[in-house]
Amino acid sequence: xxxxxxxxxxxxxxxxxxxxxxxxxxxxxxxxxxxxxxxxxxxxxxxxxxxxxxxxxxxxxxxxxxxxxxxxxxxxxxxxxxxxxxxxxxxxxxxxxxxxxxxxxxxxxxxxxxxxxxxxxxxxxxxxxxxxxxxxxxxxxxxxxxxxxxxxxxxxxxxxxxxxxxxxxxxxxxxxxxxxxxxxxxxxxxxxxxxxxxxxxxxxxxxxxxxxxxxxxxxxxxxxxxxxxxxxxxxxxxxxxxxxxxxxxxxxxxxxxxxxxxxxxxxxxxxxxxxxxxxxxxxxxxxxxxxxxxxxxxxxxxxxxxxxxxxxxxxxxxxxxxxxxxxxxxxxxxxxxxxxxxxxxxx
Amino acid sequence: xxxxxxxxxxxxxxxxxxxxxxxxxxxxxxxxxxxxxxxxxxxxxxxxxxxxxxxxxxxxxxxxxxxxxxxxxxxxxxxxxxxxxxxxxxxxxxxxxxxxxxxxxxxxxxxxxxxxxxxxxxxxxxxxxxxxxxxxxxxxxxxxxxxxxxx
Numbered sequence: 318x319x320x321x322x323x324x325x326x327x328x329x330x331x332x333x334x335x336x337x338x339x340x341x342x343x344x345x346x347x348x349x350x351x352x353x354x355x356x357x358x359x360x361x362x363x364x365x366x367x368x369x370x371x372x373x374x375x376x377x378x379x380x381x382x383x384x385x386x387x388x389x390x391x392x393x394x395x396x397x398x399x400x401x402x403x404x405x406x407x408x409x410x411x412x413x414x415x416x417x418x419x420x421x422x423x424x425x426x427x428x429x430x431x432x433x434x435x436x437x438x439x440x441x442x443x444x445x446x447x448x449x450x451x452x453x454x455x456x457x458x459x460x461x462x463x464x465x466x467x468x469x470x471x472x473x474x475x476x477x478x479x480x481x482x483x484x485x486x487x488x489x490x491x492x493x494x495x496x497x498x499x500x501x502x503x504x505x506x507x508x509x510x511x512x513x514x515x516x517x518x519x520x521x522x523x524x525x526x527x528x529x530x531x532x533x534x535x536x537x538x539x540x541x542x543x544x545x546x547x548x549x550x551x552x553x554x555x556x557x558x559x560x561x562x563x564x565x566x567x568x569x570x571x572x573x574x575x576x577x578x579x580x581x582x583x584x585x586x587x588x589x590x591x592x593x594x595x596x597x598x599x600x601x602x603x604x605x606x607x608x609x610x611x612x613x614x615x616x617x618x619x620x621x622x623x624x625x626x627x628x629x630x631x632x633x634x635x636x637x638x639x640x641x642x643x644x645x646x647x648x649x650x651x652x653x654x655x656x657x658x659x660x661x662x663x664x
Numbered sequence: 665x666x667x668x669x670x671x672x673x674x675x676x677x678x679x680x681x682x683x684x685x686x687x688x689x690x691x692x693x694x695x696x697x698x699x700x701x702x703x704x705x706x707x708x709x710x711x712x713x714x715x716x717x718x719x720x721x722x723x724x725x726x727x728x729x730x731x732x733x734x735x736x737x738x739x740x741x742x743x744x745x746x747x748x749x750x751x752x753x754x755x756x757x758x759x760x761x762x763x764x765x766x767x768x769x770x771x772x773x774x775x776x777x778x779x780x781x782x783x784x785x786x787x788x789x790x791x792x793x794x795x796x797x798x799x800x801x802x803x804x805x806x807x808x809x810x811x812x813x814x815x
Contacts, residue, residue, distance in 0.1 A: 344792070368792060396796050399789075415793050441793050459793065488789070504787065536787060554787075589765065590786075607765065607788075638763045640788070 332611065332633045338375060340386050343368030347400045350647045353407025361647060362387070364410055366398035372412050372422075374429065393420050393431045400444045400489075405451040409472075413445035419456050421472060432472040437464055437479070441486075448492040448499075453477075455499050457487035463501045463511065465520055478520040482509055489539050494546040496568070498523075502537035508551060508561075512574060523574050526561065531579035533559065541596045549577065550602050552591035558583040558604055558614070560627060583627055586612050589640075597646040601630060605641030610634050669706055671739045676707075677715050702755060703807045705747045714738055716748060721771075729764045731756060736771040745775055749785040750794060751807045758808075 345367045355361035360379050366372045372390035377383070396415035403410055410422040410429065417440050421433040439460040446455050447468075454466040454474065463480040485504035492499055499511040499520070508526040513519070526532045535554035542549050547565035552558045560580045567575040589607035596602050602614040613631040702711045711717040716735050723732045733752050737745045749768050756766050768785045770778050784790055794800050 397792060415796055443789070486790075504783075535783070554783075609763075 332631060336384050338365075338384055338386070340373050340389075341365065341367040341369050341371070343397075344642065346397065346642055348643045348645045349401045349403055349410075350645060351403045351407040352405060353403075355647055362407075363645075363647070364401045364403070364412075366401045366412055368397045370394050370396060370398060370414075372398055372401055372410070374410075388427075388429050390422055390429050390431075393434075394418070396441075399442065402446045404447050404468075405449060411445045411447065411454060413442040413456055413458075415441040417442060417458075419445050419454075421474065423472065433474055435466060435474050435476075437476055438462065443487065444489040446490050446492055448497055449494060453492070453497065455490040455492065455501075457490045457501055459486040461486060461503075463487055463490055463499065463509075465499065465511075477518065480511055480520055480522070482522045482525075483507065488537065491540050491542070494542050494544070496546070500540055500549070502540050502551060504536045506533050506535055506537065506553075508532065508537060508540065510577065524576055526577060526579070531559075531582070533557065536590075538590070538592045539594050541594050541602075543596045543600065544598045548580070548596075550594050550596055552594040552604055552606075554590045556584065556587055556589070556591065558586070558591060558594060558602070581626055583614060586629060586632070592641065593643045593645075595644050595646050601646075602627070603644045603646060605644040607640040609638060609641060611641060611644060670742055670744055671706065674704075674707060674709070674714055674738045676709055676713055702748075702751050703809070705744045705751070705803060705807055711735070711748065717752070729761070731760065731764060731766045733766070733768045734771050735768070736774045740774065740776045742775065745770060745781050746784055747800075747803060747807075749781065750791065750800070751804050753785065753791060754795065754804050755808055 345365050347366050349364050351362040353359070360377050362374060362376045364372055364374050370391065373386050374388040375384050376387045378385065390412070394412065394414040394416050398412050398414045400413040401410060408424060411419055412422065413419045417436065417438050419435040419442055420431050421435070422429045423432045435456065438456065438458045441459040442456050443458050444456065452468055454468060455463060456466070457463045461481065461483045464476055465478040465480070466474045467477045469475055483501065483503040483505050487501050487503045490499060490501045497513060500508060501511070502508045506528060509522050510524040511520050512523045514521065528534050533551065533553040533555050537551050537553045540549055540551045545565065547563055547568065549561045550558060551561065559582050561577045562580045563577045564575045587604065587606040587608050587610060591604055591606040593605040594602060600615060604612045611633040612629060614627045615630045617626045617628040704711055704714055704716065707714065716738060721734045735748060735752065737748065752768055753766060760766070769782050772778070775781055
């Protein structure tokens, strides 16, 4: 059966460009699908953010199938908008900027209105993300810190913790998909995992995954989890992709912290910095890099003797004619961002 | 010489003779020429005159749309190394087709914090952030300005 699944994957996958979306006038840094769209007759929507200081909202027309820009969020951020993230309900969009602020936008009528601005980072904010329940927001930046914000009624956001520990700028933060565990990756070549103390409401670092743990030897640009949350994938300037896992039984039982360990390293697939990695709900890992290529990987169930391995499912050379900054899955669609425009590709 | 200068007395090498230069100009791609003609951030000399950069140190591979630049700071502790590297990167960004990949490195063994300088110069997010800093951008633009007087 498992073999059958793999073969099916191999026969099924081909990457075709659906549409090229133009509008941004500078590098597109990051993309985010609105999780409340794309099902039950609601047209799919995503946001893109750019070095042109704006955020664009794109929507697919259900009648024609074509994608159009529905809104441009501008005149709020004064520098590059580096990262964007929708709240789990899809009602709020958070955007992190090099201008040291994080803005919260609410979809009101046909407009997006900036309803809150989070200040605190000393300089460039590089990533923003909501936890699974939408009760917490995390940001990180060049000031080497990670901030956790509590979402209060009335679009109020209160900083509950400022986490110091990384020795260089922090490139990305991601919440675990089911638990309130925060993961951060950095220019200091490490991944740090942060958890809340049971009683004191204090957050602290519970694990650091560095080079001595079979970790990366250069900047880690992104990380992503599988659907269950017992595996994590990271990508780096060291040209490798690494898979990490944890004891899912122990994690779910709440019986203490279940540490993460290195599972395998995928190397030799990209020959320039890997900027983005994203694990689809269906179990396919997509990676995008400065070599302009996209790669898909899937677990190879044949190799269980030596533990799980991952094999290349698809390679798309020259997917773009410039660096790939972000790859993000929706169901059956992978969205890719580069300089000045985005492309959608259907699997 | 007065100074808060990092290297107050750099060795200045002669510019190539005009005739040789004209010949070189024909042979070199324009990008290479532009690079060696960048002004040093501290001194009224070009990077070529200070031997920070030479023609040979700019390797252009048009088949693979790839450029590799290796520069040599005048002193091991040169804090201007990142600014020089940034100037080289901006110059190439502005003159090369956008799909070209550029790697900029300090010549091995010529800088005290070689690995750190190289890492910073090749992190495109840091480069993008640096270029949004008006003071730094002014400094870069000044080095890239064609008229610094000694032609």
